Amino acid sequence: MAAPRVGPGSVIDGYQIDSQIHKGGMATIWAIKTGPDETPLIMKVPRLAEGEDPAAIVGFEMEQMILPRLTGPHVPRFVASGDFRTLPYIVMEWIQGKSLHTRLPDLPLPPEEVADIGARVAVALDALHRQQVVHLDVKPSNVMVRPTGEMALIDFGLSHHLQLPDLLDEEFRLPYGTAPYMAPEQVLGERSEPRSDLFALGSLMYFFVTGTRPFGDPQSLKGLKKRLWRDPEPPRDLRPECPPWLQEIILRCLEVNPENRHPTAAQLALDLRTPAQVPLTARAERKGQDGFITAFKRRMEVDSILTVKKGPAAGDAPIIMVAVDFTTTGEPAANAMRAMIRQLMGAMPRARLACVNVLKLRRIGLDTTLDDEGEHKHLQRLIELRHWARPLELPEGAVTFHVLEATSPADAILDYARSNHIDHIVMGARERSTMRSLLGSVSGEVAAEAPCTVSVVRARAEED
Amino acid sequence: MLIAFLTDIHSNREAFSAVLAHAAARTKPVDRFVFLGDYVGYGADPQWTVETIAEMVDKGAIAIRGNHDEAAVGAAHGMNPAAASAIEWTNRHLDKAALRFLERLPLEVVDDDRLYVHADASAPDRWLYVIDGEAARISLEAAETRLVFSGHVHVPAIYGLSNIGKLTPFKPTPGVAIPLLAQRRWLGLIGSVGQPRDGDPAAAYATYDTHSAEITFHRVPYDVDKAAEKILAAGLPAGLASRLHAGR
Numbered sequence: 001m002a003a004p005r006v007g008p009g010s011v012i013d014g015y016q017i018d019s020q021i022h023k024g025g026m027a028t029i030w031a032i033k034t035g036p037d038e039t040p041l042i043m044k045v046p047r048l049a050e051g052e053d054p055a056a057i058v059g060f061e062m063e064q065m066i067l068p069r070l071t072g073p074h075v076p077r078f079v080a081s082g083d084f085r086t087l088p089y090i091v092m093e094w095i096q097g098k099s100l101h102t103r104l105p106d107l108p109l110p111p112e113e114v115a116d117i118g119a120r121v122a123v124a125l126d127a128l129h130r131q132q133v134v135h136l137d138v139k140p141s142n143v144m145v146r147p148t149g150e151m152a153l154i155d156f157g158l159s160h161h162l163q164l165p166d167l168l169d170e171e172f173r174l175p176y177g178t179a180p181y182m183a184p185e186q187v188l189g190e191r192s193e194p195r196s197d198l199f200a201l202g203s204l205m206y207f208f209v210t211g212t213r214p215f216g217d218p219q220s221l222k223g224l225k226k227r228l229w230r231d232p233e234p235p236r237d238l239r240p241e242c243p244p245w246l247q248e249i250i251l252r253c254l255e256v257n258p259e260n261r262h263p264t265a266a267q268l269a270l271d272l273r274t275p276a277q278v279p280l281t282a283r284a285e286r287k288g289q290d291g292f293i294t295a296f297k298r299r300m301e302v303d304s305i306l307t308v309k310k311g312p313a314a315g316d317a318p319i320i321m322v323a324v325d326f327t328t329t330g331e332p333a334a335n336a337m338r339a340m341i342r343q344l345m346g347a348m349p350r351a352r353l354a355c356v357n358v359l360k361l362r363r364i365g366l367d368t369t370l371d372d373e374g375e376h377k378h379l380q381r382l383i384e385l386r387h388w389a390r391p392l393e394l395p396e397g398a399v400t401f402h403v404l405e406a407t408s409p410a411d412a413i414l415d416y417a418r419s420n421h422i423d424h425i426v427m428g429a430r431e432r433s434t435m436r437s438l439l440g441s442v443s444g445e446v447a448a449e450a451p452c453t454v455s456v457v458r459a460r461a462e463e464d
Numbered sequence: 465m466l467i468a469f470l471t472d473i474h475s476n477r478e479a480f481s482a483v484l485a486h487a488a489a490r491t492k493p494v495d496r497f498v499f500l501g502d503y504v505g506y507g508a509d510p511q512w513t514v515e516t517i518a519e520m521v522d523k524g525a526i527a528i529r530g531n532h533d534e535a536a537v538g539a540a541h542g543m544n545p546a547a548a549s550a551i552e553w554t555n556r557h558l559d560k561a562a563l564r565f566l567e568r569l570p571l572e573v574v575d576d577d578r579l580y581v582h583a584d585a586s587a588p589d590r591w592l593y594v595i596d597g598e599a600a601r602i603s604l605e606a607a608e609t610r611l612v613f614s615g616h617v618h619v620p621a622i623y624g625l626s627n628i629g630k631l632t633p634f635k636p637t638p639g640v641a642i643p644l645l646a647q648r649r650w651l652g653l654i655g656s657v658g659q660p661r662d663g664d665p666a667a668a669y670a671t672y673d674t675h676s677a678e679i680t681f682h683r684v685p686y687d688v689d690k691a692a693e694k695i696l697a698a699g700l701p702a703g704l705a706s707r708l709h710a711g712r
Binding site: 057058061064065083163164165166167169 | 642643648
């Protein structure tokens with residue numbers, strides 16, 4: 001195959017090449033000349049001429065296959081790809097922002113910032129996983145921060161689309177990934193586990209909050225496998241400012257068995273955004289690494305990890321949001337809502353419940369929680385919300401409580417559902433009233449606009 | 465060009481009709497039908513099935529020969545007792561024109577960068593089953609085209625062969641378009657219209673878009689009860705009816 005001749009000024013299939021912006025081991029990235037009102041574009045050209053690494057070719061094939069099938073703000077928009085037989089390339093959106101790699105000189109970052117970054121990356125991963133793709137190379141240089149603050153994942157050369165042939169799977173005997181971030185099961189060759197990306201994100205958060213990589217940067221397969229039995233130093237040992245809840249979350253991401261990590265990226269994001277409600281286990285207060293004997297025993301039992309049981313799909317671990325409105329619902333209605341929640345949570349033991357109440361502000365700016373009265377109202381609502389959910393008897397960790405302040409309850413519920421990737425909204429129907437016929441109902445508006453399933457619950461009316 | 469691949473119809477009129485209706489209802493019309501063999505055997509409607517295919521071939525469809533088609537006009541050697549008894553019954557229920565049509569079917573057809581063959585391409589008349597990666601490799605290596613499309617195994621599958629000889633097996637998800645990347649060679653096993661054996665009783669077929677080089681596998685539910693009742697009413701082995709319900 002002839003070396004692709006791409007250089008400043010050359011025109012390829014109508015795309016005018018501007019300047020080289022990156023030269024990596026597997027591909028070269030060129031800026032494309034675009035008009036002032038057009039989306040900035042880049043052209044990615046694999047380094048086939050050097051051709052020494054077959055992974056460069058296969059990785060490019062994978063990206064060519066996967067990228068056109070992805071949509072949304074959390075990935076670069078695909079524009080075009082070149083014929084592999086003549087000149088292989090991919091033209092895609094040039095994300096105007098910096099990668100998380102540019103933050104490395106600032107490490108360690110404040111724990112709150114790490115949690116915020118982690119939550120935004122988790123949201124991006126959830127969007128990817130819902131499109132049937134496991135990234136398998138989550139690391140700072142593959143996460144771009146858009147000017148909007150949204151995280152976009154780039155480089156799908158090692159990714160696996162669960163509904164397309166996995167060309168990397170059969171191709172190579174060594175695991176492919178980036179050493180500091182690779183999940184244990186990925187080291188063993190598993191490429192179909194979305195929670196491998198949660199492990200990588202856990203490594204990233206550990207690194208960002210401590211300034212140290214949890215498993216170093218091993219260069220051999222033997223070194224990579226060490227993470228199967230050797231636990232990392234707890235983050236709080238290295239950075240006492242790291243709060244117990246963040247250590248809890250990070251160490252849960254770094255669990256060797258994917259079953260012990262968060263079931264989905266959306267659930268991880270929810271935890272990172274509600275620190276006060278993260279149930280703390282022994283992980284939160286762990287000090288020092290396990291002793292030699294414990295680690296040695298694990299090393300001997302490493303085979304049990306080889307037969308990791310495949311977890312159920314994300315559909316079995318949804319986040320269910322219940323919007324509780326104290327002003328219009330009586331006890332029969334509340335009972336009907338709780339009965340509905342019991343059914344849903346009973347059928348899906350790994351589901352999470354987010355109990356939400358909207359504290360209605362009369363007008364923006366006039367009453368805010370900044371004053372004492374506002375804060376009191378907010379706290380009182382939280383207490384009432386917990387009381388409302390008490391009869392459900394849900395274990396700690398399965399439920400979180402949120403009071404949203406907004407002028408429009410419907411907008412607040414919809415915003416919350418969108419930004420937390422809620423799978424199912426349960427809410428009460430407004431009782432029959434003149435107000436409803438005049439103003440329309442919140443549930444009607446939510447049902448029409450929601451990004452997910454909405455169940456509108458009404459207590460069975462008494463017969464006349 | 466959009467090609468629809470149908471194979472292993474096995475005299476199942478209900479399944480075949482449902483697939484034709486499904487293909488006709490597509491927003492992008494099918495430009496060419498390709499039948500990959502085994503139109504008869506097992507089911508109760510051989511004459512109607514062969515007539516329908518013959519009419520479509522007159523209008524430009526391609527049809528190749530399967531082992532059951534060959535057996536129906538000759539000897540049913542090497543078949544299990546149920547299949548052999550169905551073939552003997554089939555032969556009695558086909559008219560001369562239908563038998564002549566089956567007799568004249570080619571063993572394989574090359575169409576641009578595609579080879580159509582019922583079973584293993586390395587020995588099309590030996591009717592070997594391509595059931596694993598090794599068999600897929602043998603079949604692909606024997607073909608001279610980039611793509612090979614076959615039936616015979618009644619289970620949908622794709623095998624990709626890279627230029628350094630690595631083989632990637634894949635079980636397709638119905639309705640998801642799969643790109644048959646240009647830098648590899650591919651074997652597509654289409655799955656059966658009239659007697660699926662992968663546990664899903666719905667009829668299987670696939671469409672291939674030559675422009676985007678994408679193949680999409682489809683499953684079409686059909687009136688299994690009716691097809692099964694007809695098999696029993698015809699006095700064919702009862703197992704041939706019950707397996708339609710199980711998709712095995």
